[in-house]
Amino acid sequence: MKTTRLDVQKLDELAAELDAIDLRIREDLGEKDANYLFAVVRVQRFLSLAGRLCIPLGFLTPWLWLLGVLYLTLAKILDNMEIGHNVLHGQYDWMNHSHINSKVFDWDIVVNVDSWKRTHNYEHHTYTNILGKDRDFGYGLLRLTDELKWRTKNLWQFFTYALLSVLFEWGIAFHELAGERVFFGKKKDEIGRSEKHAELKKSFFNKIQKQLLKDYVVFPLLCWPVAVSVFLANLCANLLRNLWTSTIIFCGHFTDDIQTFSIQECENESKGHWYYRQMLGSSNFTGPRWLHILSGHLSYQIEHHLFPSLPACRYPEISVMVEEIATRYEIPYNKDSFVKQYWTVLKRIIKYSFPKRTTQSV
Amino acid sequence: MKFNIIIPTKTSFSNFPFLRLKRHAANINRRLRVFAEPLLQPIFPTWSALRNRARVQKIESIGDNYVRLCLKTPFGWGSFHPGQHVQMGVVKNGAQLLRCFSISSSVQRFRKERTIDLTIQVQNQGQVTPWIKRFLKVGHTVTLSKASGDFIIDSKRPALLIAGGSGVTPFHSFIAGTPSRPTVLLHYSKNPSLFSNHKHSENLNVQRFDTSKRGRFSLEDLETHCPDFRTFEIYLCGPGNMIEHVRAVLLEQDCDPKQIHTEYFGTVPKNDNWTAESDGTLVHFSKSGAKAFGDKRNLLELAESVGLKPVFGCRIGVCHQCKCSKKQGVVYNTRTQQYSDSGEEDIQLCVSIPVFNDVVINL
Ligand SMILES: Cc1cc2nc3c(=O)[nH]c(=O)nc-3n(C[C@H](O)[C@H](O)[C@H](O)COP(=O)(O)OP(=O)(O)OC[C@H]3O[C@@H](n4cnc5c(N)ncnc54)[C@H](O)[C@@H]3O)c2cc1C
Ligand code: FES
Numbered sequence: 001m002k003t004t005r006l007d008v009q010k011l012d013e014l015a016a017e018l019d020a021i022d023l024r025i026r027e028d029l030g031e032k033d034a035n036y037l038f039a040v041v042r043v044q045r046f047l048s049l050a051g052r053l054c055i056p057l058g059f060l061t062p063w064l065w066l067l068g069v070l071y072l073t074l075a076k077i078l079d080n081m082e083i084g085h086n087v088l089h090g091q092y093d094w095m096n097h098s099h100i101n102s103k104v105f106d107w108d109i110v111v112n113v114d115s116w117k118r119t120h121n122y123e124h125h126t127y128t129n130i131l132g133k134d135r136d137f138g139y140g141l142l143r144l145t146d147e148l149k150w151r152t153k154n155l156w157q158f159f160t161y162a163l164l165s166v167l168f169e170w171g172i173a174f175h176e177l178a179g180e181r182v183f184f185g186k187k188k189d190e191i192g193r194s195e196k197h198a199e200l201k202k203s204f205f206n207k208i209q210k211q212l213l214k215d216y217v218v219f220p221l222l223c224w225p226v227a228v229s230v231f232l233a234n235l236c237a238n239l240l241r242n243l244w245t246s247t248i249i250f251c252g253h254f255t256d257d258i259q260t261f262s263i264q265e266c267e268n269e270s271k272g273h274w275y276y277r278q279m280l281g282s283s284n285f286t287g288p289r290w291l292h293i294l295s296g297h298l299s300y301q302i303e304h305h306l307f308p309s310l311p312a313c314r315y316p317e318i319s320v321m322v323e324e325i326a327t328r329y330e331i332p333y334n335k336d337s338f339v340k341q342y343w344t345v346l347k348r349i350i351k352y353s354f355p356k357r358t359t360q361s362v
Numbered sequence: 363m364k365f366n367i368i369i370p371t372k373t374s375f376s377n378f379p380f381l382r383l384k385r386h387a388a389n390i391n392r393r394l395r396v397f398a399e400p401l402l403q404p405i406f407p408t409w410s411a412l413r414n415r416a417r418v419q420k421i422e423s424i425g426d427n428y429v430r431l432c433l434k435t436p437f438g439w440g441s442f443h444p445g446q447h448v449q450m451g452v453v454k455n456g457a458q459l460l461r462c463f464s465i466s467s468s469v470q471r472f473r474k475e476r477t478i479d480l481t482i483q484v485q486n487q488g489q490v491t492p493w494i495k496r497f498l499k500v501g502h503t504v505t506l507s508k509a510s511g512d513f514i515i516d517s518k519r520p521a522l523l524i525a526g527g528s529g530v531t532p533f534h535s536f537i538a539g540t541p542s543r544p545t546v547l548l549h550y551s552k553n554p555s556l557f558s559n560h561k562h563s564e565n566l567n568v569q570r571f572d573t574s575k576r577g578r579f580s581l582e583d584l585e586t587h588c589p590d591f592r593t594f595e596i597y598l599c600g601p602g603n604m605i606e607h608v609r610a611v612l613l614e615q616d617c618d619p620k621q622i623h624t625e626y627f628g629t630v631p632k633n634d635n636w637t638a639e640s641d642g643t644l645v646h647f648s649k650s651g652a653k654a655f656g657d658k659r660n661l662l663e664l665a666e667s668v669g670l671k672p673v674f675g676c677r678i679g680v681c682h683q684c685k686c687s688k689k690q691g692v693v694y695n696t697r698t699q700q701y702s703d704s705g706e707e708d709i710q711l712c713v714s715i716p717v718f719n720d721v722v723i724n725l
Contacts, residue, residue: 046401
């Protein structure tokens with residue numbers, strides 16, 4: 001199902017209107033946004049500290065252990081989404097902060113930030129939903145459109161999806177190397193490539209080593225008599241966070257009405273077409289404020305894709321303007337409740353597990 | 363027979379486990395501090411994970427245009443040499459803005475009280491200095507880098523100090539420390555009386571000139587007040603055109619370029635030694651998608667001209683805040699007077715002029 005595409009002049013007008021929003025918000029950034037971010041960071045630190053303290057006390061009562069896991073999971077979610085993802089997009093670089101900025105920030109997941117900035121910030125945000133260029137579309141594992149050839153492995157892609165969700169951070173960490181076919185697949189012999197690969201591998205393993213040591217060796221050992229319970233708690237927190245992040249991302253990108261583009265369509269595209277593509281390629285979900293914060297405001301995926309470097313806490317106010325523009329230009333604005341959006345994601349994964357049915361003419 | 367000679371490089375040394383341990387320890391320390399900052403700062407406002415903070419102890423207005431701040435430096439801040447500068451940062455509307463200022467008080471006082479003075483000229487159109495004058499209050503904290511810079515006034519030889527306007531601040535740090543060798547200070551400014559209450563001592567000869575009445579520096583001043591200037595170490599500080607003018611005069615008088623030391627407070631005069639086809643070089647700012655054509659302007663000005671707002675501090679290549687990654691293309695560095703590679707590297711926008719190939723900047 002494809003909407004009719006806008007003509008060149010319309011697209012230019014669209015670009016002008018969206019550029020104006022970008023400028024207006026950028027001029028308005030200030031203390032309020034900085035204070036919001038600091039508040040989130042402070043809450044994250046409290047949760048993290050509380051979690052790490054409650055978990056070893058789990059020997060008193062298992063409830064404390066459970067509470068600890070909950071706190072730690074929330075801390076990890078905030079660190080990953082509302083803080084990490086957004087800071088690494090450079091949304092808060094105007095603050096010129098010493099360590100909360102896209103150049104030096106590091107997050108509490110196994111993903112190497114530099115690799116992520118290349119694949120996500122650059123590749124995915126530039127070539128959003130262009131088949132063959134945006135490897136985030138289905139992550140090379142899932143078939144989510146008929147434009148992609150069906151393979152037998154797609155039959156069980158629902159289980160692939162479930163597995164990917166639980167191990168999401170590992171998938172993202174591995175993303176760049178998988179694309180470069182460093183460990184397996186076709187070997188490309190180009191000059192300088194193997195050196196670059198060695199570099200990539202090194203930073204990949206460095207980050208993984210750090211994370212594994214921290215969560216599964218150092219913290220358990222620090223609480224020696226209860227090492228096993230701390231180990232398990234950290235494992236749970238990491239897996240729960242993975243599940244959450246993956247679900248949020250899928251709700252923003254792979255709901256039913258999300259459209260894809262071909263490379264030809266986007267050759268030498270205008271700014272207007274880029275904006276247009278971002279709007280058709282993302283979806284929002286609604287919900288209470290805490291849900292937006294825990295999703296890193298990726299519940300406003302459309303706005304995030306239009307303005308990836310504006311502070312995410314501004315997306316709610318921007319979305320009002322964007323939705324109004326979308327109505328005027330008759331561009332679909334994909335928004336629904338969290339549960340409904342997720343339901344369409346699941347349907348989509350199932351639907352494209354099977355080869356394309358030949359359409360019957362009426 | 364072939365020999366494989368292995369030369370231990372710096373990196374192979376750092377592979378020794380104990381050295382790595384030290385690096386890990388530093389890393390963990392850093393991470394703990396970063397973790398603790400949001401929790402501890404409400405209790406200890408002058409503590410910060412990575413940047414030093416200092417408390418404003420006294421603020422004094424000097425005339426309409428100058429403010430003198432007295433700052434209590436934090437423990438572990440280190441020390442300084444007369445002539446060096448710091449980067450002071452204030453938070454203005456949520457953003458940390460860092461600017462360079464020279465220390466204008468003596469090392470002796472620092473040793474006694476751990477305080478330093480900064481004498482700040484308010485720039486009418488500036489972002490930070492007018493804000494300091496209006497909003498900074500006693501008791502506030504500012505961030506303060508360690509002192510740096512190789513403009514250091516050497517006390518082992520007689521010194522001739524020539525300053526224009528606020529360029530006198532680093533020299534005040536020196537003369538406040540009661541120099542033990544002959545020292546001559548020539549200060550050119552619009553209202554020189556503002557700074558006349560310095561400490562007097564027998565080695566010291568201070569001459570203030572009112573430029574609104576009698577014009578700029580001339581050879582006569584030099585011959586009247588410091589006839590032996592050829593045997594002195596000579597230090598120049600102030601706006602770029604003043605420094606160039608004085609330096610030209612000195613060189614004409616057979617001074618050795620090695621005896622002249624300079625510190626620019628404003629734009630460094632553009633050096634036109636390079637003959638590249640800069641005009642019309644396409645500059646592509648890859649993150650924002652903006653494009654501009656190079657003229658003789660630097661990349662910071664070019665970026666600003668297409669509506670981008672990169673972070674900057676000094677705009678003359680001192681503070682490194684405008685550092686940015688260049689993906690490709692050749693730029694000319696007006697400070698080091700060298701051309702860059704054409705590959706990927708970090709450059710300072712404010713001293714880089716795009717010269718050839720398409721220049722791609724990650725901004
Ligand atoms: C090593 C070093 C040491 C220094 N030591 C001292 C010191 O001890 N004391 C001191 O007073 N200064 C010192 N300076 C200079 C000082 O750093 C600058 O004056 C300061 O950065 C100005 O900051 P600002 O934010 O007020 O101005 P900025 O916003 O950085 O502007 C810089 C200049 O551009 C002009 N400008 C800005 N915007 C506009 C506009 N739209 N139109 C026209 N003009 C504009 C301003 O008038 C100003 O002169 C030193 C500089 C260096 C490099
Ligand atoms: S702005 Fe200070 S080095 Fe460029």
